[in-house]
Amino acid sequence: MPQLPTHRPRRNRKSQIIRDMVQETRLTTHDFIFPLFLIEGHSQQVEIHSMPGIFRFSADKLIDEVGRCVELGIQSFAPFPSINDGLKDRLARESANPEGLYLKTIAEIKRQFPDVVxxxxxxxxxYSSDGHDGVVDAESGEILNDATLEVLGQMALAQARAGADIIGPSDMMDGRVAWIRDVLDSNAFSHVSIMSYTAKYASAFYGPFRDALDSAPKKGDKKSYQMNPANRREALRELALDEAEGADMVMIKPALSYLDVIREVRDNTHLPVTAYNVSGEYAMVKAAAQNGWLDGEKTMMEVLTSIKRAGADAILTYFAKEAAEVLRRG
Ligand code: PBG
Known part of the structure; x- marks a missing residue:
């Protein structure tokens, strides 16, 4: 006679109340950082074709959107600008223009919502006419690390002056965390934090974002600075450097195909860990839901829960607003 089981894990799943009691991971709106897309103009609100439900807003509309999110309990935002081609150049000079679209809007959001992060x-x-995250050598096409640091330092300083709470270097140049920390500290911005994109992979999942900002590289790809998706140990090397250079928080990006990296980083640092649930991950769920192939809402909550379970303390996600609505309904 086969033995009947003594140990029955199903007992802990027998009712909703017990399931809730033993639930290990819970999402709250405090977990979310909501990326926002900013465009020139007035009264503009344009849905991004490959990201249903996500819009590119002119500054006035973006500020309304921040207000709606704050109502829902979302308090942290990551704005990204779409810059007119005429303002782009090799050295991304527009990025440090305090009167430019991005910095003026940052300052205005902080003026109207001093408490949001x-x-x-x-x-x-x-801002780059080459569409790269670094300075491109005109002859060789190489991405010049150390020339880029100079640009990033000025950009970070201008953002701090505009009122940024956290600087998020997403470029993957070597040494940029230390460089930016030094520029901030020597200009009386020692209170401004750095959330480093520690392990940012050269991922196909950024496609919809590049459409939204028209920011795809004009030539070549980003593999000489973004990480190879096949590598995990390399993320720990980047982590050690970012810690040594003074990062306050570290990030893994994308999230969903990199849950193992999130866990690995979580287990190897005392710093807060964040993950970027990127545009393509959002688009995948939306596309399947629109076809009726997945339950969009349930899939969204499962995706976000899995990222938190993997070890993320906070999640940059285009789902933030929709998930906040679900959480509010309870
Ligand atoms: C570039 C940047 C990218 C994203 C955020 N910052 C794209 C890229 O590296 O080409 C992608 C975010 C997303 O896909 O949601 N600095």
Missing amino acids: LMTDVAMDP
């Missing part, structure tokens, strides 16, 4: 993006691509 703004994480600004440091990378050249939205």
